[in-house]
Amino acid sequence: MSDQEPVIGIDLGTTNSVVATVRDGVPRVIPNRNGQPLTPSIVAIAKNGKRLVGALAKRQAITNAENTVHAAKRLIGRRWGSKEVEDARKVLPYTLRAGPDGNDVRVELAGRSYSIPEMSAMVLAELKADAEAWFGRPVTKAVITVPAYFNDGQRHATKDAGRIAGLEVLRIINEPTSAALAYGFGKQVERKVVVFDLGGGTFDVSILDIGKSVYDVVGVGGDTYLGGEDFDRRVIDWLTFGFAKENGGIDLRGDKMALQRLRDAAEKGKVELSAVSSAAVHLPFLMGGGEGKPALHLDRQLSREQLEELTKDLVDRCIAVTERTLKDAGVRPAQVGEVILVGGMTRMPRVQRAVKEYFGREPCRGVHPEEVVALGAAIQGHALTAPQAGSEVLLLDVTPQNLGIMVVGGYFQTIIGRNTTVPTSETHLFTTVQDNQTSVRIAVLQGASDRAVDNELLGEFVLEGIRPARRGEVEIEVSFDISADGIVGVSARDVSTGQQQSITVTATSGLTEDEMKRILDEQIDELLEKKQTTREFDLRKQRTQTTLEEIEALRPAVQEALERTRFGKDAVQKAEGVLARVKQAMDARDAAALSEQEESLERTLQLFKGLAGAGRGQGGR
Amino acid sequence: MSDVSELIDRGIKAYVAGKVGEALRTFQEVLERDPGNPRARSYLLLIHGGAAGLVPETSGGRANGGAIPLPGAAPAAIRLPAPAGGAPEDFAPSPWDEGPAAAATFVLDPEGGLDLDAVAEKSDLRPLVPAREPTAVQLQGKKEVDVWMQAAKELFALGDFTGSLELIEKILQADPDHGEAREYLRQNESTLIAMYESKLGPLAGIPRLAIKPEEVMWLNLDHRAGFLLAQIDGAVDYEALFALSGLPRLDTARILANLIADGVVTS
16 A cells, blocks of 8 residues: 555535545544644735745734635636625625636735636645645645535536646545545445534535445535634624723724634634633733723633524524425435534534434434545545455435526526436427527526526527427427536437437636646746755855855854954954854745845855954964 | 923934034933933934944034945944054954945035036036925925934934834835835835844744743733734744734834743743
8 A cells, every 4th residue: 555656535625624545444634734634725925925825824814814815615616796706705805806708706816816726726735735744755646525516617626726736636526425435434334314514614414325335415405604604703793792891892803913813712712612611712912902001901701601692593594404405305304314413513512412403313423523524535535546346435426406408488497406316317308489490599507596597507509400380399309418427418309300419518617728727837837946946045055054164163263363352353243143144044945035145154254264364373473 | 202202303303403412401301201212322322422433523513414324335334443452463354344345435525416507508407397386394394304314324324223213114104205215214124124033043943932821911012912922822933923923024023022032932
């Protein structure tokens, strides 16, 4: 196994991401270079121009909100002007713009425009680097998870993000499927399983039928704006309100630094309350006290009961969504054989109690809620690259949304319903709507609305050469075919003449091939530039090191000279400053700073030579 | 403290106007109210000739056109007295004692420069006419800016970069496009940043709290220092703190250097 190229499984989350692998047959999470299992899915250009990814980006997300991109997953593969993008624009503090073709979404970050796959790629590249540091060798193969409701475009865009990050994406799998896979790893499980996934920003509930190594998603639902951040916001509001009451109505939310600390403290307190019954929120010097007055502190105790009271409606919303999803799938709570909790928020005892009350059974405690999705992806990656007889896992995926065509009146006619297991095919008969109609436009759509305009247009084509006849007399057969890879083929045929036209809908991420090439080329250039800078730094460092060694060798003689006279002491003091700056530049691997100090360092060497020579000269007398 | 600021302002104006006696009294008054005031001390040093080699004085006060080193040039040569018994002849000269070739001190002749009138006829050169005559208030503001600029340069030459920076910031508030002030701003900032950063040690070093967390609230900090202190978790290094702080690099470096000096933080 050690000789085989490692494969990683990535849970690319809206708020946090996790990377895992299977080593010696055991699935395990790879900690990031800070030793943490979770990496916030946040990218920022800090005010000092440094690019930050992960925890550091999160810690300045409020103070530098306009240059911090979080929740890029809400935008990936979405079209500019779509409801989802419009909803996101209302809550995201960074600037979004339409792409060059006016269709996809771009992010403005520190004066540069990025596609959403590029933003996600930065997070993926960070995870890749963490994995490489852990393995001590390059990692290029990955399985990435996406929500079950992601459409083809979103899946394709996620794959593109992987490509930009330098990963070969072996497969994109559904998050609930992945969780169930980790849950069923090494067991013989045959039952209906509900995956209750309450993450940082979204809530997803999925129903799976697990047969003999077959994982079948039979229903998905959720709320894309319900997650741990909403719970944090309630705590922030409670803290802010209490502070205002004690401090003459001062609203902490108006101060970015205070709000950043509040948010960090709220999240920490909330997490603590899953294990203990009371948490202290202690934030000294939180806000300036005004002209000449000392800064103000915040010091409060939050109990678990208070937190539960503050967030009761959010928990209720989760249960309501779960109820609706089960109803849509025709599944009763009593039919569910297991409930798998996924996402950090499901650690909250109140959430666990609500799940238990609804399903009438204890949720599964055998899997780690924050790691289970990545572990499942790692298991899938391992199965794809190192299949062993009898251990193949067949993942059956379903269509996340209804697929169909536009019909007269601007309505949407479903041909393949959501939750249909793929591969699949379906045929429907239609007729012409006008007398002597010789052509028909087939618009292929995906979505949940009855109105065609509200759904996503996947592609369109025109079937010509239809036999002229009275309306309703000509029958047109429309067939949909979805392959195991999710590629949708649509054909329309005039039944009487056999005249046929078809289209293959290939999902796009919003990036054209030219753009993709440009991005990949830029990365190569960046890499080469980095190499060049490194080489330049190494050369300078080598030269500097030699000079420093020469200076250090002269130091005893210089000391001796200085002991005899105070002449030159001032100059030596300044020279020490130069040496400190040179060492600092070397530590920081800053080639420019090193170059700036080169002349001063040379002068220092001359000074030391002069003083040492003089000292020796005197000593000889 | 605002009285002290006003007094310093008054002292600077008096000093620049050549009213040394008045400046002396004003700065002494500042020290009575705020004994450690570095600005007043810097000026008193200047008045008492602590940097006589830098700013020559005449009996009537400061000489016009005193030599002020340009930013970027090394401070003007300060000749150290020869050691008792005379300097040994075989001592190699210090490059700083000589001053680098590029750091020559330029003395501008107040009457010097291009005589525009003399060339006007031949070159058809004509002075520009301002669109509107400057108002009395603008003229007063300009005079103040000139005074601050002069003082900022002198403080810079004295090595009081913080004092120089304060005045430069004042100038830029009044005249954001003041080119010379911008150049001094850059110089002051980079010098101060280097000074403060040198107190931090390697920027890849990880700062840690040197006191118990419960003792933090007994310190005398402002909310910006409180924010920075909250980011010190024993995992982030100085470079990351600069990125996290959201503050200008100079402010971050100054706060961190002060926290180290006060024994609150250790590397």
